[in-house]
Amino acid sequence: MKIHPRKNVRSDLNPSRLLTFRIDERVVSAHEDESILSVARQNGISIPTLCHLDGLSERGACRLCIVEVKGVARLLPSCVTFPRQDMEIITASERVVSYRKKILELLFTERNHVCAVCVSNGHCELQNLAVELGISHVRYPYLYPRLAVDASHSRFSVDHNRCVLCLRCVRVCDEIEGAHTWDIMGRGITSRVITDLNQPWGSSETCTGCGKCVQVCPTGALSEKGKSVAEMIKRRQFLPYLQMMRGRQDESWPK
Amino acid sequence: MKDQGAPPEASVQVSSKSVEDRRLRLVNRTMQLYRNEAHALIETLHAVQESFGYLEEDVLKYVARTLRVPLSRVYAVATFYHSFSLKPPGEHTCVICMGTACYIGGSGAILDALREGEGIVSGETTSDGKVSLLVARCLGSCGLAPAGVFDGEVTGKLDSEHVLERIGRWRGHEH
Numbered sequence: 001m002k003i004h005p006r007k008n009v010r011s012d013l014n015p016s017r018l019l020t021f022r023i024d025e026r027v028v029s030a031h032e033d034e035s036i037l038s039v040a041r042q043n044g045i046s047i048p049t050l051c052h053l054d055g056l057s058e059r060g061a062c063r064l065c066i067v068e069v070k071g072v073a074r075l076l077p078s079c080v081t082f083p084r085q086d087m088e089i090i091t092a093s094e095r096v097v098s099y100r101k102k103i104l105e106l107l108f109t110e111r112n113h114v115c116a117v118c119v120s121n122g123h124c125e126l127q128n129l130a131v132e133l134g135i136s137h138v139r140y141p142y143l144y145p146r147l148a149v150d151a152s153h154s155r156f157s158v159d160h161n162r163c164v165l166c167l168r169c170v171r172v173c174d175e176i177e178g179a180h181t182w183d184i185m186g187r188g189i190t191s192r193v194i195t196d197l198n199q200p201w202g203s204s205e206t207c208t209g210c211g212k213c214v215q216v217c218p219t220g221a222l223s224e225k226g227k228s229v230a231e232m233i234k235r236r237q238f239l240p241y242l243q244m245m246r247g248r249q250d251e252s253w254p255k
Numbered sequence: 256m257k258d259q260g261a262p263p264e265a266s267v268q269v270s271s272k273s274v275e276d277r278r279l280r281l282v283n284r285t286m287q288l289y290r291n292e293a294h295a296l297i298e299t300l301h302a303v304q305e306s307f308g309y310l311e312e313d314v315l316k317y318v319a320r321t322l323r324v325p326l327s328r329v330y331a332v333a334t335f336y337h338s339f340s341l342k343p344p345g346e347h348t349c350v351i352c353m354g355t356a357c358y359i360g361g362s363g364a365i366l367d368a369l370r371e372g373e374g375i376v377s378g379e380t381t382s383d384g385k386v387s388l389l390v391a392r393c394l395g396s397c398g399l400a401p402a403g404v405f406d407g408e409v410t411g412k413l414d415s416e417h418v419l420e421r422i423g424r425w426r427g428h429e430h
Binding site for chain 2: 174179180181182183184185186187194195196197198205206
């Protein structure tokens with residue numbers, strides 16, 4: 001079974017079809033261009049996610065939303081997988097949960113996620129996921145990389161030790177703000193988020209200082225200056241609204 | 256067709272400094288070939304690498320502006336691929352083959368010796384700017400394993416002492 005691409009162009013001649021399929025033994029129906037993740041959430045079935053954020057494009061980067069599909073040997077990321085007629089999806093089998101735990105544990109080992117001294121302690125999506133999945137210890141050795149903290153921006157700072165490479169900052173800066181100040185350099189374990197030509201954030205020419213990247217960051221990697229341990233609470237309710245406002249066709253403001 | 260391609264001088268005028276720089280000719284030609292479209296980025300970076308020997312920061316900015324690609328995206332692409340280098344190459348280059356035959360033949364030990372003796376790992380240049388070290392996947396000279404290339408000259412049956420001596424000669428101090 002293939003993951004078919006999202007079909008954006010819809011018209012009366014090419015309407016999206018309604019499909020019926022099963023998620024966790026429940027019969028659900030949805031349009032063919034809705035992701036399995038969004039259908040599950042509409043039906044009150046929770047699937048953990050880290051890189052997904054309502055209002056941004058899907059990236060399929062964190063792999064926490066993997067689900068089992070009957071007849072497919074691999075586990076599929078539900079945020080970028082689209083339903084087929086009569087598909088049978090299992091969202092929380094033993095196999096799926098054990099993989100999710102492994103992914104989270106590996107995320108913890110890859111950088112220095114020390115909650116006790118983190119600005120986002122108590123409001124961190126990574127921390128919440130670990131609690132939700134019942135992770136009490138990590139079975140793999142920690143890498144303890146020595147990573148930099150960049151506090152050159154006048155209002156924000158970036159701590160690479162807390163970054164999980166979810167790419168939310170990259171996407172929000174590109175898709176909503178339209179600046180594309182952030183991107184990822186390198187590959188594999190040496191990947192880092194960068195601003196412009198890997199220069200200090202404060203010296204970036206393209207950054208507008210809007211702070212959207214800070215608000216969407218799931219961990220304490222991006223934070224406002226002046227916040228102490230556990231004080232950084234992110235607010236991102238503006239996102240779906242901004243996506244709607246920037247995508248609309250008829251601008252109602254009189255010119 | 257005629258009005259599609261930009262005149263040869265059009266993008267050169269963007270930066271006054273580039274008019275002098277002959278090395279930018281190949282870069283400009285590549286960008287014009289693709290009508291300055293963003294998807295020409297990798298091809299253009301190859302051209303920069305070829306004519307400058309590495310990706311200079313000012314040139315990256317110039318390419319980003321001309322192709323209308325974000326700076327961070329240019330840097331992301333430049334660091335993702337191993338064939339691009341952001342640092343100027345040394346006067347001499349030494350390539351050690353890490354193909355299967357050479358690896359088994361002991362090219363790992365040669366790289367270890369270079370790290371110990373000269374303080375450089377793959378992709379780095381010695382502090383005096385004389386010698387750059389690179390690693391190749393396979394030179395196709397498996398019969399000569401472990402093999403290496405010294406300034407374009409393939410040499411086989413290498414050992415650590417031989418390589419260190421060769422590099423020592425380039426750096427101007429005898430071992």
